[in-house]
Amino acid sequence: MTDLGSDLHLIRAAALRAGALAEAERDRGLRIDHKVGGSPVTNADLAVDAMLKAELLTARPDYGWLSEETPDTPGRLSKARIFVVDPIDGTVAYMKNQPWWCVPIAIVEDGVPIAAVIHVPALNETFEATLEGGARLNGRTIMASDVDTLDDAAVLADARLMEGPHWPEPWPPMRYEKRNALAYRMALVASGAFDAAIALTPKWDWDVCAGALIATEAGAKVSDHHGRPWRFNQPDPRQASLVCSAPALHPLILRRTGPIPLAT
Numbered sequence: 001m002t003d004l005g006s007d008l009h010l011i012r013a014a015a016l017r018a019g020a021l022a023e024a025e026r027d028r029g030l031r032i033d034h035k036v037g038g039s040p041v042t043n044a045d046l047a048v049d050a051m052l053k054a055e056l057l058t059a060r061p062d063y064g065w066l067s068e069e070t071p072d073t074p075g076r077l078s079k080a081r082i083f084v085v086d087p088i089d090g091t092v093a094y095m096k097n098q099p100w101w102c103v104p105i106a107i108v109e110d111g112v113p114i115a116a117v118i119h120v121p122a123l124n125e126t127f128e129a130t131l132e133g134g135a136r137l138n139g140r141t142i143m144a145s146d147v148d149t150l151d152d153a154a155v156l157a158d159a160r161l162m163e164g165p166h167w168p169e170p171w172p173p174m175r176y177e178k179r180n181a182l183a184y185r186m187a188l189v190a191s192g193a194f195d196a197a198i199a200l201t202p203k204w205d206w207d208v209c210a211g212a213l214i215a216t217e218a219g220a221k222v223s224d225h226h227g228r229p230w231r232f233n234q235p236d237p238r239q240a241s242l243v244c245s246a247p248a249l250h251p252l253i254l255r256r257t258g259p260i261p262l263a264t
Contacts (some may be wrong), residue, residue: 186211
C-alpha cells in the first residue's frame with residue numbers, strides 16, 4: 001500500500017491544480033445549472049471533478065472514488081482506500097467571487113481518513129494532515145484553540161438557530177460568523193481562528209471528510225451532535241450532523257445539543 005507521504009503529496013498537488021482550474025473557468029465565464037433540491041452546479045464544478053478523477057485514479061487505479069459531482073456506485077465499498085472529493089466546496093461563494101470556497105480531498109482507509117488537503121485558492125491557504133502526523137497550514141503546524149468556555153466563543157453556526165427558543169439549555173452569548181464551505185469551517189477550527197463549528201443537519205462525506213482529519217490532527221474534537229464518532233465510506237455517505245470544536249468546548253456543546261433529535 002502506498003505510504004501516506006506519497007498520498008499526501010499526490011492530493012496536495014491535485015488540489016492546487018484544481019483550484020487553478022476553477023479560477024480559470026470562472027474567468028472564462030460560468031454556466032450555471034441547478035441540481036434536484038435547488039443547489040447550483042457550474043461547468044467549473046464538473047470540469048474540476050473530471051480533472052481530479054482522471055488524475056487521481058490514474059495515479060492510484062486501485063483506489064475507489066466518492067465525489068459530489070460523480071454518480072455514486074457501490075464499487076467503492078469494496079476498496080481498501082478511496083478518494084473523497086468535493087471539486088468546489090462553497091459553490092455559491094465561488095460564483096460570487098467571494099474567498100470562502102475550497103477544494104477538499106481526503107483518502108479514507110477502512111472508514112477512517114488517513115490523508116487530507118483543503119486548498120483555499122483565493123486566500124492562498126492550504127491545510128493538510130496525515131493520520132497521526134499532525135496538521136499544517138502552508139507548512140506550519142496548527143492547533144485548535146484552548147478556549148474552555150462558551151461565553152464569547154467564536155463560532156461558525158447559524159445565529160438564528162443557536163439563539164432560537166427550542167434549546168433545553170440556552171447558549172451563552174457567542175460571536176457568530178458564516179462561511180459557505182463546510183470543509184473551510186472545519187479548517188478554521190483546526191487553525192484556532194474559530195473555536196467551534198456547529199451544524200445539526202446531515203452532511204455529505206465530501207464536505208466534511210478532509211476537515212475531520214485536519215481538525216482532529218490539530219487537537220479539535222469532531223462528532224455528530226450526540227457525540228457519536230464519524231465513519232466514512234459507508235453505503236449512505238453522510239454524517240448525521242457536525243460538531244467540530246476546541247477540545248474543552250466539545251462536552252459543553254454536546255450537553256446542549258444532546259437533547260435535540262438526530263435528523264432522519
